[in-house]
Amino acid sequence: AQRVTQPEKLLSVFKGAPVExxxxxxxxxxxxxxxxVQYSRQRLQLLLRHISRESIKGFTADLNKGxxxxxxxxxxxxxxxxxxxxxxxxxxxxxxxxxSGTRLLVRx
Amino acid sequence: DTGVSQNPRHKITKRGQNVTFRCDPxxxxxxxxxxxxxxxxxxxxxxxxxxxxxxxxxxxxxxxFSAERPKGxxxxxxxxxxxxxxxxxxxxxxxxxxGTGGNEQFFGPGTRLTVL
Numbered sequence: 247a248q249r250v251t252q253p254e255k256l257l258s259v260f261k262g263a264p265v266e267x268x269x270x271x272x273x274x275x276x277x278x279x280x281x282x283v284q285y286s287r288q289r290l291q292l293l294l295r296h297i298s299r300e301s302i303k304g305f306t307a308d309l310n311k312g313x314x315x316x317x318x319x320x321x322x323x324x325x326x327x328x329x330x331x332x333x334x335x336x337x338x339x340x341x342x343x344x345x346s347g348t349r350l351l352v353r354x
Numbered sequence: 355d356t357g358v359s360q361n362p363r364h365k366i367t368k369r370g371q372n373v374t375f376r377c378d379p380x381x382x383x384x385x386x387x388x389x390x391x392x393x394x395x396x397x398x399x400x401x402x403x404x405x406x407x408x409x410x411x412x413x414x415x416x417x418x419f420s421a422e423r424p425k426g427x428x429x430x431x432x433x434x435x436x437x438x439x440x441x442x443x444x445x446x447x448x449x450x451x452x453g454t455g456g457n458e459q460f461f462g463p464g465t466r467l468t469v470l
Contacts (some may be wrong), residue, residue: 250396252396255394264437278457287417288444289357289358289462289463289464290397290461291460291461292458292459295458306466332396332397334396336457339410340385340387340402340409340410340457341387341399341402341410341412341448342387342389342397342399342459343399344389344397344398345396346394346396346397347395347396
């Protein structure tokens, strides 16, 4: 079965603290993994994808096939990072399979 | 073209009524997707089109749901005989086909359906 698990519904950190949002997936083949973000009153938008191997807004994510994980990390959280973050998987089809999301709250 | 648009943004209806939502994708995008999102959950895939062809449907899409994309441009999602369990945010997304980079899905603002 194809599944994406985000174990934390809420992650609260202070500004300047490191952040790690966890994502684990279940898929038998070689999936493509994404992180989407939804800021308050805005639409869902792509943050980054594992094939790009780039840092966006200071966030990085590494695909660990052994642990079937794609955790999102940022060394120093900013208040503007507060948002809902969704991990998503694309397998052989074009559809995305999303996790249930983690709300990141960065406090001043 | 400012992105994917959806209408209406909000819809309140009574149980048993039919509703129809519209999605206008980004103009050059040939793939169009519908998702449903309930409170506390991530978006769940419903169906997708490549041009006018509906290529995949989720088991979530019961026979009360029908989606069309008649000319390969805008799409409509109709729910017949609505039930309270249909209350959700209905999201539309589009992507440009071809190649790995074309798989980025751009989402619309959603239509929030409330069934009383």
